[in-house]
Amino acid sequence: MEPLVIKKVMPCSKRQLFDAWAKPSVMARWFFASQTPVKDSTVRNSFTVGGSYSLTMHLQTGDYTMSGEYVEINRYTRITFTWSSHIIEGSLVQLDFRELSPNRTEMTLTQTRFPSDEVRASHDQGWNGCLSSLERFLEREYAVG
Numbered sequence: 001m002e003p004l005v006i007k008k009v010m011p012c013s014k015r016q017l018f019d020a021w022a023k024p025s026v027m028a029r030w031f032f033a034s035q036t037p038v039k040d041s042t043v044r045n046s047f048t049v050g051g052s053y054s055l056t057m058h059l060q061t062g063d064y065t066m067s068g069e070y071v072e073i074n075r076y077t078r079i080t081f082t083w084s085s086h087i088i089e090g091s092l093v094q095l096d097f098r099e100l101s102p103n104r105t106e107m108t109l110t111q112t113r114f115p116s117d118e119v120r121a122s123h124d125q126g127w128n129g130c131l132s133s134l135e136r137f138l139e140r141e142y143a144v145g
Helices: 013-023 024-030 115-143
Strands: 004-010 040-043 053-060 061-075 078-083 091-101 104-112
Touching: 004 115, 013 024, 013 078, 013 091, 013 104, 013 115, 024 040, 024 115, 061 091, 104 115
Parallel strands: none
Antiparallel strands: 004 104, 040 053, 053 061, 061 078, 078 091, 091 104
8 A cells, every 4th residue: 555645844943843743742732633622632752762652632523542652763854653543553654854944844754554545545634634733833833034
């Protein structure tokens, strides 16, 4: 099955973008697939290779928990982790960061190991929602001008 690949340019430095994925207190403020969460997400992680994470999005339709383990961490360049939820087990997500300028960073999200096209499509929609939330968060936090 084809991997899911999403590229997006974010309005921040590579370091700021990396930290948005690494720090639970920051992730909680943007990591949700809906534009109207009930409250901030609940995020716990041990941000080291072999460390685990859990993330619960509190949406109007209920609470959704994802979890996994960090497989690779290259500071400010790449984060790779396993991804499991109520619809998928043991998927793999890789985030690559490439700074285009001091306030613009291209992020490439690649997810593999989907059990079906339906689950892949669901993750495409979910990730696009999360990345839009991340972009809005970064615009608020790091607005230039």
